[in-house]
Amino acid sequence: KERIILDVDPGHDDAIAIMLAAKNPKIELLGITVVAGNQVLEKTVKNTLNVCSHIDIRVPIAAGMSRPMVREQIIADDIHGETGLDGPDFGEITVELDKRHAVDFIIDTLLESDGDITLVPTGPLSNIAMAMRKEPKIVDKIKKIVLMGGAYTLGNVTPSAEFNILVDPEAAHIVFTSGRPIVMMGLDLTRQALAKQEVVDKINTIGNKASDLFVDIIEFFTKTQKEVFGWEAPPTHDPTTVAYLIDPSIVETKSMYTEIEIWSQLSYGRTICDFFNITGKEPNAEIAINLDFDKYWNLIYDTLKMYS
Numbered sequence: 249k250e251r252i253i254l255d256v257d258p259g260h261d262d263a264i265a266i267m268l269a270a271k272n273p274k275i276e277l278l279g280i281t282v283v284a285g286n287q288v289l290e291k292t293v294k295n296t297l298n299v300c301s302h303i304d305i306r307v308p309i310a311a312g313m314s315r316p317m318v319r320e321q322i323i324a325d326d327i328h329g330e331t332g333l334d335g336p337d338f339g340e341i342t343v344e345l346d347k348r349h350a351v352d353f354i355i356d357t358l359l360e361s362d363g364d365i366t367l368v369p370t371g372p373l374s375n376i377a378m379a380m381r382k383e384p385k386i387v388d389k390i391k392k393i394v395l396m397g398g399a400y401t402l403g404n405v406t407p408s409a410e411f412n413i414l415v416d417p418e419a420a421h422i423v424f425t426s427g428r429p430i431v432m433m434g435l436d437l438t439r440q441a442l443a444k445q446e447v448v449d450k451i452n453t454i455g456n457k458a459s460d461l462f463v464d465i466i467e468f469f470t471k472t473q474k475e476v477f478g479w480e481a482p483p484t485h486d487p488t489t490v491a492y493l494i495d496p497s498i499v500e501t502k503s504m505y506t507e508i509e510i511w512s513q514l515s516y517g518r519t520i521c522d523f524f525n526i527t528g529k530e531p532n533a534e535i536a537i538n539l540d541f542d543k544y545w546n547l548i549y550d551t552l553k554m555y556s
């Protein structure tokens with residue numbers, strides 16, 4: 249079993265990552281920490297509580313950083329809407345927010361562990377970086393970090409930068425220079441994880457609360473991804489992290505020395521991945537390059553089916 253803390257900014261694809269992590273038997277979900285990203289913190293927290301209430305996920309949920317470290321805040325309401333998770337109808341919120349700040353939850357959980365916890369961030373890296381700075385002793389306790397963010401090719405907010413990294417490049421810099429093993433699910437991979445119509449139709453046949461929520465989420469996500477990028481089917485970025493942990497054979501990776509651009513104007517927030525090892529520097533990250541499409545969607549189908 250992979251013991252994980254999931255750090256999210258829901259977000260349509262974050263919600264799917266939550267569904268996978270909470271139910272798949274290969275994952276032990278120790279808690280969900282929430283960060284500002286796709287929307288302001290108040291909204292990403294509410295969305296997390298809504299998703300967990302709706303499909304009865306009972307784990308600690310802690311609210312974290314409402315702002316990036318250095319830069320001014322940006323959000324992705326063009327993709328995720330006014331609430332940050334437009335589309336599905338949620339009922340009453342029945343789960344409570346943990347009293348602890350997400351940064352303290354991460355610190356305490358790691359300090360109490362035997363070094364067997366993997367961090368899984370699917371939003372900006374503000375919570376993770378702040379935890380590393382507040383309590384440097386946690387760094388060696390982190391087993392690995394499997395994150396969604398960046399790209400070794402093209403960005404999605406600027407030609408250079410991907411959203412999660414661009415929201416808080418200084419935080420990403422802290423994480424990528426932490427010395428802990430990093431697996432990066434960048435856009436190069438997640439653009440292969442398209443929720444094609446046949447996939448959605450198959451999941452729709454499950455007919456439980458989780459599969460219905462998935463279908464509602466994808467319906468809205470399909471619209472905005474088409475409007476903004478012209479995608480016929482939306483890329484499901486965030487669940488690739490959890491899918492990789494459940495079955496690493498789903499994703500092919502390549503070791504690359506990777507740095508975050510924090511000085512440039514045009515390339516601010518770019519993940520600069522040394523694909524050809526031109527620098528000769530020791531790789532600090534495994535960068536995802538290829539997805540086994542069928543295995544990925546079968547895994548999501550099988551996991552959603554486990555909900556009652």
Ligand code: BDR
Pocket residue numbers: 259260261262286324327370371396404410411412485486
């Ligand atoms: C990432 O940005 C967010 O909009 C998504 O939730 C995903 O984490 C993709 O660039």
Ligand code: CA
Pocket residue numbers: 256257258259261262285286370371486
């Ligand atoms: Ca996200």
